[in-house]
Structure formats: C-alpha cells, structure tokens
Amino acid sequence: MTVQERIDASETRITMTVFPFHTNHHDTLFGGKALAMMDEVTFMCGTRFCRKQLVTVSTDKIDFHKAIPSGSIVEAVAKVESIGRTSLKVFVEIFVESMYHDGRELAIQGRFTLVALDDDKKPIPVLEGLDVLD
Secondary structure (H helix, E strand, O other): OOHHHHHHHHOEEEEEEOOHHHEOOOOEEOHHHHHHHHHHHHHHHHHHHHOOEEEEEEEEEEEEOOOOEOOEEEEEEEEEEEEOOOEEEEEEEEEEEEOOOOOOEEEEEEEEEEEEEOOOOOEOOOOOOOOOOO
C-alpha cells in the first residue's frame, strides 16, 4: 500500500447529536467537548494510518468559526496531513447541520500532532515496518 493509499484509507469520521448535557450556559456545544471529539477522531485516524501506539503531543490553532447549538448533528472529519519521522499531523474539521433542514456548515477546524511510541513509551518511526511503496 502506498503512503497516499494509506492516508486515504485512514480518513475517519464520527458523528454525534448535540444534547443539552453537551452544552454550556449559551445552549451551545462546550468547547472542551468539541476538542475532545477532535482529539478522539484524530487518534482513530492516526492509528488507522500507522497501526502503532500514538499520543497527542500538540494542537495547532483551533478555529471556532460557528457556535453549535443544542439539537444539532455534528460530524468530525480527520485526515492525515503530513508525516514526520516519529510524528504525524492530522487536520480535523467539525461540521454542523440542523436535524430538520438540508445543508451543513464548517464550525471548527484545527490540527493535531501525534507521536508513535514503543512499549517503553519512547518515540519510534511512524512508517517503520509498514509495507509502504511510494
């Protein structure tokens, strides 16, 4: 499998409904809940890409473009954006849509960096040992 095929195959989407217990005093999705959702989909995407133990080491510029009201459907989409020796960057977008109207809008986006670890929690090459022919 080539690197690009591995990137394409690792794209990950998770969807949830925003219920009142997910919201703040403005009746919109807690920022922390959105960040947790983004970190979760990032982890799944990265793991699908390299099938190694990963940890999040940083986030880059999370942009909250649109408040997400209670009663919305949200979808987080994660894609591997770049690959380093022991790390990879994953770009995540959260889209919001009304339950009762067509269409969706970009609400949040950001980048997360993950590092691959061995059993001793030491960084290891992300692509080492993979059948990658690029």
